[in-house]
Amino acid sequence: MSEGVQETFIAHLVELRDRLIRAVGAVILVFVCLMPWAGDVYDLLAQPMMHALPEGTNMIATGVVTPFFVPVKVTLMVAFVLALPVVLYQAWAFIAPGLYAHEKRMAVPLVAGSTFLFLLGMAFCYFFVFNMVFKFIGEFAPKSITPAPDIEQYLSFVMTMFLAFGLTFEVPIAVILLSKFGVVSREKLKEARPYVIVGAFVIAAVVTPPDVISQFMLAVPMWILFEVGLLLAKYVGGRESDDDEEARSDVTTT
Structure with missing residues (x-):
């Protein structure tokens, strides 16, 4: 490795370190500010489950330091x-x-759009999916059982669902980026629609509880958001893919 290449590589590592420090620092700063209300934050998160539990029933903590x-x-x-x-x-x-000037101008819309869609996915999960899933589980459970969920297992379930729905709602951003940067053309994405639909239901079956309601509530929005991404990609435009460039050169040669 030449000296110039090595210096460039080290510079990239230093910049990556600085970016990571700033990102982690922002998270830690917000975390420290919220810590005095940690119990209230958890109570807010637990509201969907508490509404589904029989009156007078609370969640439990099985560990000593779990609370x-x-x-x-x-x-x-x-x-x-x-x-x-x-x-x-x-x-x-x-x-x-490493991007072109017109691609750099996409920074603000992409950051704002990604944040909004991720939060929208979490809100959809919190206000709609949780209520329906917990209600379904409560109605399906035998009457001889009094549910008392463990708070740690509930947190694990909630975080998995939030992540699944948050990433699902990022599908339009992913489709736009793939098309914009010429990784996959919009036409090929449209041709892949049947595989996307099947993949959406497979992913939903893996990451959601084993009930049809939550699986449909993840898979259907994923499919709809894929279609939204295709529609937006039409107006955003993108680099020509290698196949498009070859086709154009063949026409020019002919």
């Missing part, structure tokens, strides 16, 4: 979500030097 660590984990998750614009901006700022 402390679970609210802390929830608060850290909320801090990450609130600091997401800063995290996404730092990621974009790191890769921006």
Whole structure:
């Protein structure tokens, strides 16, 4: 490796370190500010489950330190979500030097759009999916059983669902980027529609509870958002893919 290449590589590593420090610092700052209300944050997160439980029933904590660590984990998750614009901006700022000028102008719309869609996915999960899933589970459970969910297992379930729905709602951004940067043409994405639909239901079956309602509520929005991404990609435009360039050169030669 030549000296110039080595210096460039080290410079990229230093910049990556600085971007990571800023992103992590933003999350820690929000986390510290929210810590005095960690218990209230967890109570808010637990509302969908509490509404589904029989009256007078509470969740339980089976570990000695669980009542402390679970609210802390929830608060850290909320801090990450609130600091997401800063995290996404730092990621974009790191890769921006390798992009064209008109692509750099996409930074603000992409960061804002990604943050909004991720939060929208979490809100959809919190206000609609949780209520329907917990109600379904409560009605399906035998009457001789009094449910008393463990708060740590509930947190694990909630974080998995939030991540699944948050990433699902990022599908339009992924489709736009694939088309814009010429990774896959819009026409090929349209041809892949049947595979996307099947893949959406497969992913939903893996990451959601084993009930049809939650699977449909993840798979159907994923499919709809894919279609939205295709529609937006039509107006955003993009680089020509290699196949398009070859086709154009063949026509020119002919």
